[in-house]
Structures are given as C-alpha cells and as structure tokens.
Amino acid sequence: MTTPADTLTLPPLLQVLKGRTLSVPPVWLMRQAGRYLPEYRALREDKGGFLAMCYDPAASAEITLQPIRRFGFDGAILFSDILIVPHAMGQNLWFETGEGPRLAPPLAKADLSSFTPDPSRLETIWETVRQVRAQLPAETTFLGFAGSPWTVATYMVAGAGSKDHGAARRLAYGDPVRFGAIIDAIIETTVTYLDGQIRAGVDAVQLFDSWAGSLSPAQFQRWVIAPNAEIVRRLKAIHPHTPIIGFPKGAGAKLVDYAEQTGVDAVGVDETIDPFWAARSLPAGMPVQGNLDPLALIAGGEALDSAIDTIIAAFAGRPHIFNLGHGILPDTPIAHVEHLLARLRGA
Structure with missing residues (x-):
C-alpha cells in the first residue's frame, strides 16, 4: 500500500x-476532450470521422491534451470510445452521422462465435496512451477507461443505442445463460484492455456504466455489480495500487451496494443524486466524484454558482473529485468552464 508520506508527492487527483x-x-x-472545444472541432474536420480519430494515436493524443492545455484540469481522460471493446472482439462498428454507433451483426440474433477478434485495435489505443504519457x-x-459490461452489452445486443435498452434486457431475462456468456466475453476483453x-x-x-439505471435491483446486482466486481478483482490482482473509479449512472439508492460490493476505490455520482445523501450513505x-448537472454548467450565473457551492458543502471532509454528473455537452460555453475552475480554485 502507498504510505501517507508517499501519497503527498502524488498529483492532487491521484492523492x-x-x-x-x-x-x-x-x-x-x-x-472534456470533445465538441465544445473549437480546437477539437477543427481537428475533427481535418481528420474525418470519429472512429478514424480514435484509431489515430497522434490525433487522439492531441485531443486528450487539448483541455489540459486550455484549462489545466487536474485529470486528463483518454480520448477513445467504450465501443472499442466490441470492435476488438470482432463486431463491426461504424458511426452514422447524426444517429450514433452501429454494430453488426447484432447479438440479439447472431452469436459471438461468428466474430473474428482483432486485438490490434486495442494496441492502437495503447499507443495513444504512450504518446499522451x-x-x-x-x-x-492520467485516466484511462472502459465501458462496463452491461452498458457495452446493450449496444452489442441491439446493434445500436436505444432509449430503454429493451433488446439487452429481454435477452438477459429470456436467456440468462447466453447473455451471461456475452458479459463474460466482455469482461475478458475489458480486463485485457485496461x-x-x-x-x-x-x-x-x-x-463507465452509463445505462446501469435501466435495470431492476435484482438485474442490477447480476449484470452491473457482479461483472464490475470481477473486473476489479482481476485488475487488482495485476495492478493492486492502480485506483479504479466506478460510475454506474442512474444507480440511485443502489449506488451504496455498488460501492460496497464491487471493490472500486472511488464512485462517480450522477447529477440526479442528492450529494448530501451520497455523503451520508x-x-x-x-x-467520491461528481456531481454537477451538465445543464447547470450551460446555464451559468447564479444557477451554476449555487450548484457548485452545494456540492462542495456536501462533500466537505470527504475525499472528493469535482466533476459533472455525466458528460459535458457540446453547447457548453467555454467561459462557464473557466468560471467553474475559478470558483473552485478561488482565483
């Protein structure tokens, strides 16, 4: 274990x-590395499609570093996508303009055995990490990431994003053995990837378990807590001192069981959760990481200041990383991000 004296020499977020x-x-x-930044939009126009940028280490490294240069954030998040994992597993992946990701064949009808894995797709992302480092x-x-098995499976089963994740939920209820095999395969690739x-x-x-909120308590236990616990167990066996943040968006009161049972070192809290409840529970x-509403950041002014102050007050006395309750939105004013940082840092 890292001693307290050693901890003091680490970067603040890692502390x-x-x-x-x-x-x-x-x-x-x-x-934070994305469409609200003009430098990102310029690079994307030059480089082409989103997936092409993910597989261009120099471009992805540049995008990862852009918000660090502009804002001096305490953490850099790897620019990539959670669907790199199914792509490496052999499912075809592309992005339709204005409609989001498409994966084929969907696992609602096809079988994993029809896929031809391509581990080189993971190697490309690892090269991006080396260039950023x-x-x-x-x-x-420097923060890496992966999608959690349930969220990744929702895309793999349906072949696209969906509002209610119905295809994955139906398969999980109707054929839990087959769905469990999909989850196990995602776990295997995710551990390798991370x-x-x-x-x-x-x-x-x-x-990132972005769609954890669509599950009933029993299904949440089976398809969110258990798979994430297995990933944490395997990663900790290899890298015992590397912190793992778990972010089950929409978990609500189930966040407590997630925090207690998965073995993660920190939990992300989405904007729908009362920060005072989270601090108590x-x-x-x-x-704890979170949990400013991305729309409060867009609104700015008194709404933003009040939300910032509430979160700071709620998590006072607890290790806390200030973040949004989900991803920053493309129409977020840069001046509001600057104001957020100034208020937090007393500038």
Missing part, C-alpha cells in the same frame, strides 16, 4: 483517489 481529502478538490470533466504535465493525473492501458501509462481507470472515507 484523492488514494483517500486524501484536499481543501480544494481536484477537477476534471467527463467528455510522454507529453502530459507531471501534476496531471491492463494494457495501465502498462502503457495511465495512473487510474474509470468504468456511501462508505466512510471512500472518494
């Missing part, structure tokens, strides 16, 4: 992930 409470919380924003300021914590990210240079990783001393 918090190791359990230290700071008077000024470190900050990063989910999707070589350029990242020493005070900035192990590679850590070896290439990330300091911590986050598991989550395990004592567990680092």
Whole structure:
C-alpha cells in the first residue's frame, strides 16, 4: 500500500483517489476532450470521422491534451470510445452521422462465435496512451477507461443505442445463460484492455456504466455489480495500487451496494443524486466524484454558482473529485468552464 508520506508527492487527483481529502478538490470533466472545444472541432474536420480519430494515436493524443492545455484540469481522460471493446472482439462498428454507433451483426440474433477478434485495435489505443504519457504535465493525473459490461452489452445486443435498452434486457431475462456468456466475453476483453492501458501509462481507470439505471435491483446486482466486481478483482490482482473509479449512472439508492460490493476505490455520482445523501450513505472515507448537472454548467450565473457551492458543502471532509454528473455537452460555453475552475480554485 502507498504510505501517507508517499501519497503527498502524488498529483492532487491521484492523492484523492488514494483517500486524501484536499481543501480544494481536484477537477476534471467527463467528455472534456470533445465538441465544445473549437480546437477539437477543427481537428475533427481535418481528420474525418470519429472512429478514424480514435484509431489515430497522434490525433487522439492531441485531443486528450487539448483541455489540459486550455484549462489545466487536474485529470486528463483518454480520448477513445467504450465501443472499442466490441470492435476488438470482432463486431463491426461504424458511426452514422447524426444517429450514433452501429454494430453488426447484432447479438440479439447472431452469436459471438461468428466474430473474428482483432486485438490490434486495442494496441492502437495503447499507443495513444504512450504518446499522451510522454507529453502530459507531471501534476496531471492520467485516466484511462472502459465501458462496463452491461452498458457495452446493450449496444452489442441491439446493434445500436436505444432509449430503454429493451433488446439487452429481454435477452438477459429470456436467456440468462447466453447473455451471461456475452458479459463474460466482455469482461475478458475489458480486463485485457485496461491492463494494457495501465502498462502503457495511465495512473487510474474509470468504468463507465452509463445505462446501469435501466435495470431492476435484482438485474442490477447480476449484470452491473457482479461483472464490475470481477473486473476489479482481476485488475487488482495485476495492478493492486492502480485506483479504479466506478460510475454506474442512474444507480440511485443502489449506488451504496455498488460501492460496497464491487471493490472500486472511488464512485462517480450522477447529477440526479442528492450529494448530501451520497455523503451520508456511501462508505466512510471512500472518494467520491461528481456531481454537477451538465445543464447547470450551460446555464451559468447564479444557477451554476449555487450548484457548485452545494456540492462542495456536501462533500466537505470527504475525499472528493469535482466533476459533472455525466458528460459535458457540446453547447457548453467555454467561459462557464473557466468560471467553474475559478470558483473552485478561488482565483
């Protein structure tokens, strides 16, 4: 284990992930490398499609670093996509303009045995990590990530995103053995993927379960908590000192069971959760990340200031990373991000 003395020499965000409470919380924003930045839009216009950029290490490294140069966030999040995992597993992946991702063949009808895995797709992302690591300021914590099995499976089964994740939920209820095999395969590739990210240079990783909120309590236990616990168990066996953040969006009161049973080092809290409830209910001393509403950031003014102050007050005395409750939206004014940072840092 890292000793307290050693912890003091780490970057601020990594200190918090190791359990230290700071008077000024470190900050990063989910999707901070993205469409709200003019430099990102210019690069995307030059490079072409989103997936092509994900598989261009130089471009992805540049996008990862853009918000660090502009804002000096305490954390850099790898620019990539959660669907790299099914793509590496052999499912075809492309993005339709204005409609989002498409995967074929959908696993609602096809079988995993029809896929031809392509591990080189993971290697490309690991090269991006190496390029970012070589350029990242020493005070900035580098975060890798992957989608959690349930969320990834919703896309793989339906072949696209959906509002209610009905295809995956039907398969999970109707044929839990087959659905469990899909989850197990995702776990296997995800552990390989995150192990590679850590070896290439990330300091911590986050598991995004963006669609965890669509499940009943029993299904949440089976398809969110259990698979994430297995990923954490396997990663900790290889990298015992690398912090893991779990983010089960929409978990609500089930967040407590998630925090207690998955083994994650920190939990992300979405904007629908009362931060005072989270501070009271989550395990004592567990680092918490969140949970500003992305729309409050767009609104700015008194609404933004009030939301910031509420979150700071709620998590006072607990290790806390300031973040959004979900990803930053494309129409977010840059001036509002600057104001957020100034208010947090007392500038």
